[in-house]
Amino acid sequence: MTSPADNGARPRKVVVWQHDQARLQHDVIGLGDVQSDTVYGRLLVRSLTRAQLGLSLMCLSIALAVIASLPVIMALLPRARTVMVVGLPLTLVILGAGIFPMLMAVGWFYNRQASQLEARFIDLVDPVGRRLDA
């Protein structure tokens, strides 16, 4: 049985190739391929690293967009410096405190997504083992 999160990524039966040891042992694409470094295993690992990198770069670009754009914005809008928030300069409020919750939020979001991504990959390549674990 697969959970809805699998999105149809459930292991499929494939044609068995006589010369491929992995195929003889496990006739399903999965952990055996990853362990034995078959063509399928490589594709699986590549898809995993690509998904992980995509997630990381997305989160990184959010954080960098905020951090890297601040100096430019401050340079283009010099009058923003004179804005006072609760009696303190805006620069102090943003750089001294306001930016930190943003960093934590991005990190928290990434951690959640990365764990889910890995859980989905484990489901994909080793559904039996996952059920045994549970």
Add this chain to the structure above:
Amino acid sequence: MLNVPAVAAIAAVTLLTVAVGARGVRIARTPDDFLVAAREVPPGLNAAAISGEYLSAASFLGIAGLIVSQGLGALWYSVGYTAGYLVLLLLVAAPLRRFGAYTIPDFAEGRFASRGLRRATTALVLVIGWFYLLPQMKGAGITLQPVLGTPYWVGVVALGVVVSANIAMGGMKGVTFVQCFQYWLKLCAIGIPALVLLAATGHGSARNLSPDLQPVFTHRTTLHVQTSTEFKLAGPATVRVTGTLDRARLADQTVHLPAGLHTAGTGAVLTFGSGSPVPASLTMVQPSSTTWDSPFLTAGTDGTHPLLATYGVIIATLFGAIGLPHILVRFYTNPDGGAARRTTLIVVMLLSTFYLFPAVLAVLTRLRAPELYLSKDPDSVVLALPSLLMPGRPGELLGALVAAGAFAAFLSTSSGLLVSVAGALSHDVMRGGVGTFRLCAIIAGTIATVAALPVNRFSLGLLVGWAFAIAASSFWPLIVLGIWWRRLTWVGATAGVLVGGGACCCAIVATMLGAATRSWGAALLGQPAVWTVPLAFSVMIVTSLLTQGSIPPHVEHMMLRMHLPEGLIRRTYRAGRPYTRA
């Protein structure tokens, strides 16, 4: 003039560190235990240990000093130091933990199967490690100076001896627990004084925070000049003087000082009226082209090209953290990649909390104790603040707490650095075991101590920022491309590390020697990360594409090792088969 509470607090911190380190001697049996504590530390504890080791002299004293002297732009250091861990979390934490190397040279050799690259990275570990040790030693020197009333070198030598001896005896097992404790100590030592002083002095008038204004005294203030000081007045002032001022001996006379430079002799007593401009020593004066509320950092004496200098610091601090030799080692005390991610997220939270307080202390200094602008070293501002704002016993105790926290910062960071430097020396240069490691700890500590004696004219923030810049221009591209890019070759990696790290070191040495003090030269050499990091990446990528024949063997196996979730590996082992072909 011996400050008894401060001496007691510093002694307690030091003894505690040594005691737990000594306890580690019994636990640490194998060389492995010596270099990295056993991998059984839960994320919360581990995160506090990482933060404890990371928060150095620059964070504790340097940032507040830079904010006071250079303006709000210095806040970029605290933003960068924290955001660096977010970058680390996103791109390297879990894969690097799974790879299972202890040090950057281990990673280089394991990933690229190249002895040459290992040697290049070892050399850079030594450069960065020693470079980063200098500001810690300087911090100890200026902290003990007012507390013991001793010259600068006494603190430097004291820290060098304590740390070298402790590492030579204890190794890292003890240090893990000490580091964790020291994070909380440092947070209390900066947080409690900040909050107490804030509550005691109140928010009140924020006149000195107003944009574009030079600070003025909010009440009649008497300054006692300890040693002869040249200072700058932003505007004319009427001063009551006893002692030597501008080479004239005066006895309780009122003089009108025009704006500009003046010199007060040793022992002079100056009384400024309310509303009079604050005299600032030359190290506390900003370049005239910028103002205190400017959100940018500057380089050089003329303060031009502020955007370039600001981005230089942002790039160095964002990408330098993982390249620091003592940081990477901490990730192997996580049980697995997922725990490494959780640990890193907690580190971001712990650092965010800590970095709220240097800004509070800096603003309090500007608002309530502008007379500290006459101090000769911006880095000593935080140490002097409590007793100025709260005269008497409470201020003295708060000052002792700050001094103890500062000393904890130097102890923890320099311990971690010394373990890494001594490890690199004993393992790669002298090829020995635990005995050699002990010897190397003493050698490395001695070199750092001697080298730290002449650096007290550079600000802590600047020195630490430079160590980050070297790390960001060499190890950051090596690690991030090594983890994510299959086509990186050992030739490309070596070329990138040497060119990037070398260019950055040259720029910094040129700045230290005073090669460029103005305009573009000052910005590009003083904050080199803005061009050396892209340079290292370009060299690494182009050289790798030209040498595709030397892609390391088993690159797929490496990728598997770094990116495969541990759940799969565990299950594979349980089934009794290795997860890869040999």
